[in-house]
Amino acid sequence: MRDSFIFYRSFYAAANTLSQRDRSKLVNAIIEYALNDKEPEVSGAAAGMFKLIRPQIDANNRRYQNGCNGGAPEGNQNARKTTKKQPKNNRTTTKKQPNDNDNENVNVNDNGNDNELYGEHNNVRLSDEEHAKLVERFPMDYNDRIEALSVYMKSTGKSYKSHYATICNWANKEKKQSASKGGRLDWI
Secondary structure, eight states, rough: OOSSOOOOOHHHHHTTOOHHHHHHHHHHHHHHHHHOOOOOOOTHHHHHHHHHHHHHHHHHHHHHHHHHHTTTOTTTTTTTGGOOOOSSGGTTTSSSOOOOOOOOOOOOOOSSSSEEEEEETOOEEEOOOHHHHHHHSSSTTTHHHHHHHHHHHHOOOOOOOOOOHHHHHHHHHHHHHHHHHHHOOOOO
16 A cells, blocks of 8 residues: 555546546546555446556556665666665765865877967967968968958857968958959958
8 A cells, every 4th residue: 555656647648538427437546556556447438548557557566666675686787776875864965075086187289289379369270380371371461361360250159170271261262252353352
């Protein structure tokens, strides 16, 4: 005999498809069976619904009994999932404990890229070699191109895998646009 049981929403949905009379028979049958383990005497649609609900009640009752018996038997894989027993006085477990963990992690960048940050927002990453290539390729306005990328990334939130490649790609697009318009850009 139990003091409570779980009444699922699916039980409620099933009962609502029945007439008022059959619904009350089904709900009473569920209650009697779940709390008192008493076999219901229902017929018709209520009996059909009860046959669908009964396996869930049986499964819940088995879980309840297993819990009363101390849970899963030793050696069962579910027994390994249990945690340490909590002390009866929970106040001792809720006291603030000092964090004795020392973080010894050291982040090391061993990818060979010693990138420097450039631009107004310090968000354009270029290696010394990439920066030198930009100075060589765009001697008059390499800094303007870095600034343009810096402001664009900051204002849009976009990021790129290679900032050097992005600057070069933008320059190539500008060159193509200029050629298609028959004009000439001063900085290409």
